[in-house]
Amino acid sequence: xxxxxxxxxxxxxxxxxxxxxxxxxxxxxxxxxxxxxxxxxxxxxxxxxxxxxxxxxxxxxxxxxxxxxxxxxxxxxxxxxxxxxxxxxxxxxxxxxxxxxxxxxxxxxxxxxxxxxxxxxxxxxxxxxxxxxxxxxxxxxxxxxxxxxxxxxxxxxxxxxxxxxxxxxxxxxxxxxxxxxxxxxxxxxxxxxxxxxxxxxxxxxxxxxxxxxxxxxxxxxxxxxxxxxxxxxxxxxxxxxxxxxxxxxxxxxxx
Amino acid sequence: xxxxxxxxxxxxxxxxxxxxxxxxxxxxxxxxxxxxxxxxxxxxxxxxxxxxxxxxxxxxxxxxxxxxxxxxxxxxxxxxxxxxxxxxxxxxxxxxxxxxxxxxxxxxxxxxxxxxxxxxxxxxxxx
Numbered sequence: 001x002x003x004x005x006x007x008x009x010x011x012x013x014x015x016x017x018x019x020x021x022x023x024x025x026x027x028x029x030x031x032x033x034x035x036x037x038x039x040x041x042x043x044x045x046x047x048x049x050x051x052x053x054x055x056x057x058x059x060x061x062x063x064x065x066x067x068x069x070x071x072x073x074x075x076x077x078x079x080x081x082x083x084x085x086x087x088x089x090x091x092x093x094x095x096x097x098x099x100x101x102x103x104x105x106x107x108x109x110x111x112x113x114x115x116x117x118x119x120x121x122x123x124x125x126x127x128x129x130x131x132x133x134x135x136x137x138x139x140x141x142x143x144x145x146x147x148x149x150x151x152x153x154x155x156x157x158x159x160x161x162x163x164x165x166x167x168x169x170x171x172x173x174x175x176x177x178x179x180x181x182x183x184x185x186x187x188x189x190x191x192x193x194x195x196x197x198x199x200x201x202x203x204x205x206x207x208x209x210x211x212x213x214x215x216x217x218x219x220x221x222x223x224x225x226x227x228x229x230x231x232x233x234x235x236x237x238x239x240x241x242x243x244x245x246x247x248x249x250x251x252x253x254x255x
Numbered sequence: 256x257x258x259x260x261x262x263x264x265x266x267x268x269x270x271x272x273x274x275x276x277x278x279x280x281x282x283x284x285x286x287x288x289x290x291x292x293x294x295x296x297x298x299x300x301x302x303x304x305x306x307x308x309x310x311x312x313x314x315x316x317x318x319x320x321x322x323x324x325x326x327x328x329x330x331x332x333x334x335x336x337x338x339x340x341x342x343x344x345x346x347x348x349x350x351x352x353x354x355x356x357x358x359x360x361x362x363x364x365x366x367x368x369x370x371x372x373x374x375x376x377x378x379x380x381x382x
Binding site: 072134136138139143145146147178179180181182183184185186197201 | 320
């Protein structure tokens with residue numbers, strides 16, 4: 001008995017459906033609720049910043065100074081050339097999507113500490129034509145390979161958090177005290193926070209976390225349920241910057 | 256051919272002058288002025304054999320930068336089994352602290368201008 005057109009369409013439709021559902025179940029099975037795969041050996045580093053504690057220290061810039069010192073970040077006398085890895089900005093600029101009239105004025109009127117969010121889905125990595133910026137599979141840190149950066153600034157445009165700086169001028173003469181251990185950058189190269197990966201390797205916390213005397217910053221592995229960051233995120237209410245963009249930032253703010 | 260004698264003499268004079276550096280070195284018994292590099296301040300061995308290092312240190316440094324930055328690996332096992340950190344400023348300059356008398360002397364002779372030092376810090380420069 002031959003197959004008629006109706007029968008052929010039924011069979012082919014079911015086959016396509018079967019293949020598609022198989023693929024879909026594979027995709028869902030391999031990722032956890034966080035949207036990234038985990039086989040138990042990989043880490044996912046994240047930072048938690050306590051805005052309540054931070055606001056109590058009016059004018060404190062210990063974290064910013066420590067970070068900029070150990071990474072040879074230059075200090076320019078004008079905002080046009082500014083290079084920054086960690087900085088402070090108003091609550092309005094940092095969280096304008098989450099703002100409303102009745103928020104605690106104490107929080108809203110104080111600056112917020114900002115840095116690279118080391119997104120799970122980083123737009124900067126997608127746009128980089130030379131793969132100078134990339135996400136490390138082993139710990140999720142969004143890294144920069146300054147050797148490969150051609151200064152095209154696609155990443156600067158793609159980053160929705162303004163976390164990247166471009167060296168318009170030679171930074172070396174503008175570094176107050178050069179640290180030997182860490183390279184400086186050159187003119188025409190983009191740079192940003194690397195979660196102090198060189199310190200994490202030695203088992204030390206990032207420079208900003210170490211410098212914060214008030215314990216307003218915590219750093220750790222999200223994959224470890226016992227880590228300090230997981231504990232803080234369990235106990236307190238937290239927000240992230242621009243969550244609607246789907247970049248999955250890994251810097252959390254306790255409010 | 257007109258003035259064959261003068262032309263031939265001219266060619267001979269030209270060849271003698273043009274090849275002067277070669278036969279002068281042969282006659283003098285030594286080749287060109289090869290730069291003397293400063294010996295390592297500490298340690299007996301480099302991470303590779305000296306001859307190999309002379310020929311391929313640039314490839315080694317290139318590999319190191321890839322392993323450290325992109326793969327997150329930091330240690331290298333030298334040919335004698337010693338583990339060293341893959342860092343130009345810590346490991347290389349640790350034994351050869353004088354960049355001028357080691358790196359630059361040879362690079363200037365070879366007229367190569369590596370851009371390592373545009374970013375990496377020579378501690379002596381900032382003392």
